[in-house]
Amino acid sequence: MDAAAFRTAHGEPVPAVTAAEMAEVDRVAVEEFGLGIIQMMEHAGRTLSRTALESDANQMVVVAGGGGNGGGGLACARHLAARDRLHSIVLDRSPDEYEGAPATQLRLLERMGVEIIDADAAPEPAATAISDADRIIDALIGYGLTGAPRGTAGDLITEMQSAAAPALSLDVPSGVDATTGETAGVAVEPEQTLTLALPKTGLTATAGSLRCADLGILAGVYEAADIDYDHPFGDQFCVDLTVTE
Numbered sequence: 491m492d493a494a495a496f497r498t499a500h501g502e503p504v505p506a507v508t509a510a511e512m513a514e515v516d517r518v519a520v521e522e523f524g525l526g527i528i529q530m531m532e533h534a535g536r537t538l539s540r541t542a543l544e545s546d547a548n549q550m551v552v553v554a555g556g557g558g559n560g561g562g563g564l565a566c567a568r569h570l571a572a573r574d575r576l577h578s579i580v581l582d583r584s585p586d587e588y589e590g591a592p593a594t595q596l597r598l599l600e601r602m603g604v605e606i607i608d609a610d611a612a613p614e615p616a617a618t619a620i621s622d623a624d625r626i627i628d629a630l631i632g633y634g635l636t637g638a639p640r641g642t643a644g645d646l647i648t649e650m651q652s653a654a655a656p657a658l659s660l661d662v663p664s665g666v667d668a669t670t671g672e673t674a675g676v677a678v679e680p681e682q683t684l685t686l687a688l689p690k691t692g693l694t695a696t697a698g699s700l701r702c703a704d705l706g707i708l709a710g711v712y713e714a715a716d717i718d719y720d721h722p723f724g725d726q727f728c729v730d731l732t733v734t735e
């Protein structure tokens with residue numbers, strides 16, 4: 491943990507956590523406090539969609555992975571589709587491979603009749619969707635990244651990087667190590683990142699602006715996970731952050 495890595499616009503210090511610390515917060519929230527992953531994911535997706543909707547873009551593409559990061563992106567996609575601002579969803583794997591909360595999110599979108607492209611099976615339509623979009627929502631990999639991006643996920647990061655449209659990354663830019671900020675291979679360079687619950691230590695050198703979304707995690711969870719936490723959101727549900735000089 492870095493106790494004062496970031497500041498709000500009001501100058502209040504906000505700590506940054508490592509991926510392991512955030513994963514422990516998630517574990518305590520779910521196992522000891524009964525907060526559902528789907529509840530936190532819904533907050534992530536809704537705040538992500540609100541941030542995305544601040545732009546004029548109306549052909550947004552959501553690039554979603556198979557984990558918790560992808561699940562948040564899929565929740566966002568549902569809100570964009572309801573407002574007719576979604577171009578399509580690009581997945582790095584078959585819809586059949588999704589499990590748990592991300593699968594719940596995906597099944598809802600399938601029932602909405604939204605266009606969902608499996609980039610593993612259909613790489614060319616996926617690349618076209620990314621290059622045609624006027625904004626890219628990067629929800630491919632979050633703090634669960636291990637090593638350099640491989641396979642279809644790696645190809646999608648390269649395509650997001652070469653696209654003309656700006657990217658909005660969820661939690662951490664895909665390909666960036668949430669703890670160290672290092673990139674072992676390709677990585678998204680976003681215009682903006684919406685990080686979740688608390689900023690991650692690896693975000694201090696990240697390209698673009700940074701915002702943090704409230705996931706409704708109770709202060710007691712942070713206490714139980716041994717993280718010094720002071721609710722940074724005031725009466726808002728997200729807050730813009732800058733790196734402490």
Ligand SMILES: NC(=O)C1=CN([C@@H]2O[C@H](COP(=O)(O)OP(=O)(O)OC[C@H]3O[C@@H](n4cnc5c(N)ncnc54)[C@H](O)[C@@H]3O)[C@@H](O)[C@H]2O)[C@H](O)CC1
Pocket residue numbers: 512515516527530531534555556557558559560561562630631632633634635636637638639640641643644660661662686687705
């Ligand atoms: N309280 C919170 O902060 C919450 C955050 N959420 C979001 O969940 C992710 C973390 O979810 P997790 O499932 O642990 O991992 P990811 O989705 O980040 O990544 C797993 C996903 O990525 C693939 N992958 C990993 N490394 C590679 C690689 N080198 N190459 C290719 N693919 C890779 C892996 O196969 C998995 O499919 C966090 O960032 C938040 O966005 C929760 O939604 C709610 C609580």
Ligand SMILES: [K+]
Pocket residue numbers: 559628629630631632659660661662663664
């Ligand atoms: K991401």
